[in-house]
Amino acid sequence: MPPTPCSLCHSARALVKRPKTGQQVCKDCFFEVFETEVHNTIVDGAGIFKRGERVAIGASGGKDSTVLAHVLCLLNQRYDYGLDLFLLSIDEGITGYRDDSLETVKQNQVEYGLPLKILSYEDLYGWTMDRIVAQVGKRNNCTFCGVFRRQALDRGAAQLSVDHIVTGHNADDIAETVLMNIMRGDVARLSRCTAVTTQSEDTIKRSKPFKYAYEKEIVMYAYFKKLTYFSTECIYAPDAYRGHARVFLKDLEAIRPSAIIDIIHSGESFVLEQSVQKGMKAMQTCLRCGYMSSNDLCKACALLQGLEAGLDRSALRQGQENNLTVPEGHRTIPKFERITSGASTPTTPIALESIEKPLKAIAM
């Protein structure tokens, strides 16, 4: 049987079938079409980036952030975006998961020559996810991690004086989130989860350049480009509610591969009725730590208060109104120092992971 020619260049032999379109393409065309689609996402409309922006790549050592760092460095050079790129990593303190993946982040730092900043839950909140799960159980612990990570990323970005955070959320993640928010009735999140860039007042912009990139294609890209990454799902993930949406999404994809992008398209089309939009609370700052909040206390402070009080899952129901007195002996989150957008150089030295130590480790 003669080899199938690539559907794009019609000359080279097809080596892969694109999970997104089913087209059979050669390796070079796959790289080009993948990178071009990400570039299109970045420049579409008014564009995600502005020239001269300081951009922190949320790096976990997993496939998404590893490929994101690679592709963003490549496109920044190829299309001259004029960006200053950094790596920002969060250590949630999950034994057997995060400690190994951080080594991959350090390798990424060396490979791409980017400055790296690591923030840990232990340093920031005094709690690791292992301790949190031990206290609250294996259900609902994703709420703690999600809330804590969001604030940690913003704090790390503020310390780096960056204007913008990019994360490796891919099409599968976004489709999963759309389904999950429908199932949970979270209309507030449903209205914004498909936006490629989100920014509330007085917060750092966050963007998802991989919004339309299939997870399978990211893996394929990493495989053919021989990129190294740490591939293990969070050990606490299977019990999460999101797991239901994930299994359903994978089944949908098996029936119709375009279902992932179709869900994203549906999500982009959703508009909430006016009364729901007006009912959403206005943003303010937390009266305890200064982070953005829709109540007197931000969610992170409320959750931390619950943890410090020794509560289990009921820590999730800690009030966020009129509860500003910190019980004696309880830890609090340090004040959030906000760097205003446009400040290109920090006034105080920032403790970044030096590149020498990882270089030496690799040399050994």
Place this chain on the structure above:
Amino acid sequence: MAMLDMLLQHGYVGKGDGKTADLTKGEREVLWDRGTVVYVEFAGVTGMEDRMGAMKTLAEEKGLRFVGLRAEEAFDSTLGQKLGRPSASPGGIAVDLSNPSLPLLDLPSASSPASASAPDPLLRLQTLLASLPAPSRPALLAHILSHLLNLAAYSIPNVSHLLLGETSTREAQRVVSGTALGRGWALPLELASATPLLAPNTDSASDPPPTTLDVSAPINPAPAPIPAAPQSITRLKPMKDVTLKEAALYCHLRGIPTVNHRKWTSEAGGGSDARGKGVHTIESLTEAFIAGLDVTHPATVSTINKTGDKLVFNGDSPSLPGPENCCPVCQTPAEPSAQAWKSRTALTSLPGRTKSIESAVPDSTDDHSGSVELAPMLCYSCLTTFTPSSTRKGTDKGQPAYLPQWVAESVRKREVPREEMRAGISGFLLDGE
């Protein structure tokens, strides 16, 4: 069946005798003077038992009128005439599903001698279904059902409402499966509990008023042409807050026989399995998923429906869009730039790449130059429904698949006549042109 029984049981539907209720005796005023059961039979494509006769008997026993249609009649160019709504564009239309731009091919009208060799409507429906990927078939059958119900409603005189028996469980399934099918744009319209129906071949200024219809037989081939006033019909879903289980329990307690499977998601058509779960379509997967999740999270159905209720339509006013403003297949208001969105997010070509040697040689069987393309007219979801599967090898290159009659009419109404084009550029034409 539960809805029908409840409507009659509680006296919402009268017997058409004009009798007024005696309120002093506790009788309830009827909401609708007369009711008509509309039944669409899909046995020709599902292989299930034909229940047309049984449904007609049921309706007559309950003192209701009956209109029975078959799914394949959506491909019958004479259906409009039979129902007293003659079509302005009696000719059919076919599409080349192997070409992503979906070029259309005109077919001779039913009165033309050339139409004698055309396949019958059932074969046209079966051919179209076989040409589509398996996951796309339930969506097409749903559009056929919706269109035939609309057509029947507008053909019956003095109808004010079309009542659908969709339960809350079915609505929750619609929210999730509609999202997965890319129908987010039209979903708020589909979920609305009360919405105005788009009249078939809507062009109120030029369409003739519908004639009356003898509904004592499923189809009256020669209706008496008595003009009736133009209608405006509202679609209602009275069962929106009743779950599937509650409806099933009601029918069980009342001794009402029901058929609970449509078999639109027949697995005989092939298609990819959902990772060994034995389901091949998004609709059946969604049904199973919601049923399973409802066991561990009992508020699932109500939560999903509450989410759906908070969505609003993002386009222009959805009431009575013109043919140029609606998707020819699903007849919902047109979605802007669906094709452009699709091509932007999933590249299928790279600029500057050379064409294959084969494509440089003109292929006479692939010559659709000048033909109208269906793809730009479709909404995102219908475009996905008709997009050829890259793995599908069954579709013959250039072999046309017939489209339902209403699609042909909708497409033709969009076509700009040459005279109108000429009038627009007359100032720029040189003498002799």
